[in-house]
Amino acid sequence: MIATQSDAYQESFAAFQADQSATSPAWLNEARQTAWDRFLERGLPTRRDEDWRFTPVASLAGRNYRNVQSLSLASDTVETLLQRAKLDDDFHRLVFVNGHYVEGASSHQDLPEGVVVENLASSIREGRDLAEQLLTQPVGKEESAFTDLNTAFASDGAVIDVADGVTLDRPVHLIFLSVEDGPTACHPRNLIRLGNGSSATVVESYHGRDGDGYFTNAVTQIELAEQANLDHHKLQHEQRDSLHIASSHIDQKEHSRFCSHYFSFGAELARNELNCILDGEEIVSTLNGLYMPTGEQLMDCRTRIDHAKPNCNTYELYKGILDDRARGVFNGKIFVHQDAQKTDAKQSNQALLLSDDAVVNTKPQLEIYADDVKCTHGATIGELDEQALYYLRSRGIPESLARKMLIFAFANDVVQGVEVPAVVQHLEAILLSSHGLPDV
Amino acid sequence: MLEIKNLHARSEDTEILRGINLSVAAGEVHAIMGPNGSGKSTLAHVLAGREDYEITEGEVTYDGKDLLDMEIEERAAEGVFLAYQYPVEISGVSNKYFLKAAINSIHKYRDEPVISRKDFVALLKEKLELLGMDKSMMDRSVNEGFSGGEKKRNEILQMAMLEPKLAVLDETDSGLDIDALKIVSEGVNALRSPERAIIVVTHYQRLLEYIVPDKVHVLAGGKIVRSGDKSLALELEDKGYSFLQSGAETVAAG
Known part of the structure; x- marks a missing residue:
């Protein structure tokens, strides 16, 4: 057999199974094994795969990452990263370190009746149906080697389960930290289910320590029942030498509303996929994103929307601001299936290149099988508007501030789409420190 | 205040200004008239510092300093202001932020304390009233979605807020109806003072009925071919620009 890069995980999977199989339920052992076999069969994607053409992931993903089975908890690193990640002390907060839930760092506010906010390992232990149901079914339409790898190593993550008609009063903040020594990998698996007419706000934050590089491979599955309403935010702040691969799979029923806000700042290579299946009528989905790679960073944003009804x-509005030798990839797939008449789908991807060496590859991909639909898409790639710079400077504004004003203005509509004040403040602080506006 | 000597400027391969000589003293209002393509707007932008033009010859002295050696923002901070013929729309930057950033950038350049929020609001209110503008416009993005008249008014508002020493108005009358023209002219006239010089660039004489100039110059083929008092504008209105062709040769020959 030819050695492949997926062999890098062989040893850690064997160790993981040996550690877990005695205590895990049979269905989970089986799901892990099945996913593992599929992962081996698929292998890590190469640039020959159309979906990875601009994103050479093999060398980073094929490193020998250690799966952290038990935490040593270098506590001051955790504390430092936690301070950086925290948004508001009033939020429900679940903290995961190298993939493992850390009770001591988490904080539980009173929850309304009918709401479960806990970690996946607890859900599995307690035999909740949600865990078994979601871990044993395919994760949406865009399964990949990485979703398989995640299932193979699935052991912890967040579970949010909201009963019919319940509104989760405050946001749930999920914080994922990588702090253990050496190149480590973690595979958080998050499950979110909102019952009929319920609503919730979730924020995912990813941070890590400097060091030998690490790999976060996250999967989030979301089920929204009729008239459910989820506001989902993701703040990707991984360390510069890390690999971040994540996918969210959203299944929406009638009259539900899903709003995704993705903000990507960190990692050496970050790939984020959103796969939405609109399986009901009168659904509204909004996907907003802002990615700001600098240096040698590569950020790959993918969305897939299946209009089934x-x-x-x-x-959909994605904006990229790319500096230095950074690379960006945007791929937006929209499938309008035969039944999905009167679909209204709008997609826009705008990229601002601040350097001659920055590159963005953008690809809208619309497949429409219904005849009475409105679908629009647009992609623009540009530099800072020279006329606008001249205009600002001719009013006495120094060039550096003028540039900041134009960059901030470009990014701002994505930031202002966020409805959680603590998240808006957090984002504004970042924009202010890097490209943003001083108080004048 | 402003001394232009033998100024030549080109854009790519085309020479647009071919030896401009002009002297403007503090307290004066000069009008520069001329047919389309004569170089009026180029002259205005060369003074503001637009980088699309290459200065091939000549010099411009402003307040005793070499204007052509200054950065765009430096010129503004030194008191040069250009009211654009086509003001630029800047999506996502509010007028209010823009004006405050401009004022305080200039203050910082001059080592003056920054303007307080309260003083800024009071000053803005006063100038908005002068130009008959609604304060809600200040929360909108710079010039975005403004009508032609609103944009021109916004230019004059900026001028009123920044209180320049040398103001250059580039075709401020174009696209204005008579009521807007009167308001804009009143705004400009309110700024006339012994310390300030104003250059009005226009194709038509109409604006000069409201902003009465001390001197009128006619620009053709990249040179000033005639200079005179305000009656020159009326003569142009009467005879059109075509009679200048011979005039240009006369000047060149003389």
């Missing part, structure tokens, strides 16, 4: 609206 009539009368649904989707709005």
Whole structure:
């Protein structure tokens, strides 16, 4: 057999299974093994795969990462990263370190009746149906080697389960930290289920320590029942030498509303996939994103929306600001299936290149099988507007501030789409420190 | 205040200004008229510092300093202001932030204390009233979605806020109806003072009925071919620009 890069995980998977199989339920052992076999069969993607053409992931993903089975908890690193990640002390907070839930760092506010906010390992231990149901079914339409790898190593993550008609009063903040020594990998698996007419706000934050590089491979599965309403935020702040691969799989029923806000700042290579299945009428989905790679960073943003039923609206706005030798990839797939008449789908990807060496590859991909639909897409790639710079400077504004003003203005509509004040403040602080506006 | 000597400027391969000589003293209002393509707007932008033009010959002295040696923002901070013929729309930057950033950038350049929020609001209110503008416009993005008249008014508002020493108005009358023209002219006239010089660039004489100039110059083919008092503008209105062709040769020959 030819050695492949997926062999890098062989040893850690054997150790993981040996450690887990005695205590895990049979269905989970089986799901892990099945996923592992599929992972081996698929192998890590190469640039020959159309979906990875601009994203050479093999060398980073094929490193010999250690799966952290038990935490040594270098506590001051955890504390430092936690301070950086925290948004608001009033939020429900679940903290995961190298993939493992850390009770001591988490904080539980009173939860309304009918709401479960806990970690996946607890859900599995307690035999919750949600865990078994989601871990044993395919994760949406875009399964990949990485979702398989995640299932093979699935052991912990966040579980948010909201009963019919319940509104989760405050945001749930999920914080994922990588702090252990050496090149480590973690595979958080998050499950979110909102019952009929319920609503919730979730924020995922990813941070890590400087060092030998690490790999976060996250999967989030989301099920929204009729008239459910989820506001989802992701703040990707991984360390510069890390690999971040994540996918979210959203299944929406009638009259539900999903809003995703993705902000990507960290990692050496970050790939984020959002796969939305609109399986009901009158659904509204909004996917907003802002990615800001600098240096040698590569950020790959992918969205896939399946309009399966009539009368649904989707709005998509992704903006990239690329500096130095950074690379960006945007791929937006929209499938309008035969039944999905009266679909209204709007997609826009705009990229601002601040350097001659920055590159962005953008690809809208619309496949429409219904005849009475409105689908628009647009992609623009540009530099800072020279006319605008001249205008600002001719009013006495120094060039550096003028540039900041234009960059901030470009990014700002994505930031202002966020409805959680603590998240907006957090983002504004970042924009202010890097490209943003001083108080004048 | 402003001394232009033998100024030549080109854009790519085309020479647009071919030896401009002009002297403007503090307290004066000069009008520069001329047919389309004569170089009026180029002259205005060369003074503001637009980088698309290459200065091939000549010099410009402003307040005793070499204007051409200054960065764009430095010129503004030294008191040069250009009211654009086509003001630029800047999506996502509010007028209010823009004006405050401009004022305080200039203050910082001059080592003056920054303007307080309260003083800024009071000053803005006063100038908005002068130009008959609604304060809600200040929360909107710079010039975005403004009508032609609103944009021109916004230019004059900026001028009123920044209180320049040398103001250059580039075709401020174009696209204005008579009511807007009167308001804009009143705004400009309010700024006339013994310390300030104003250069009005225009194709038509109409604006000069409201902003009465001390001197009128006619620009053709990249040179000033005639200079005179305000009656020159009326003569142009009467005879059109075509009679200048011979005039240009006369000047060249003389």
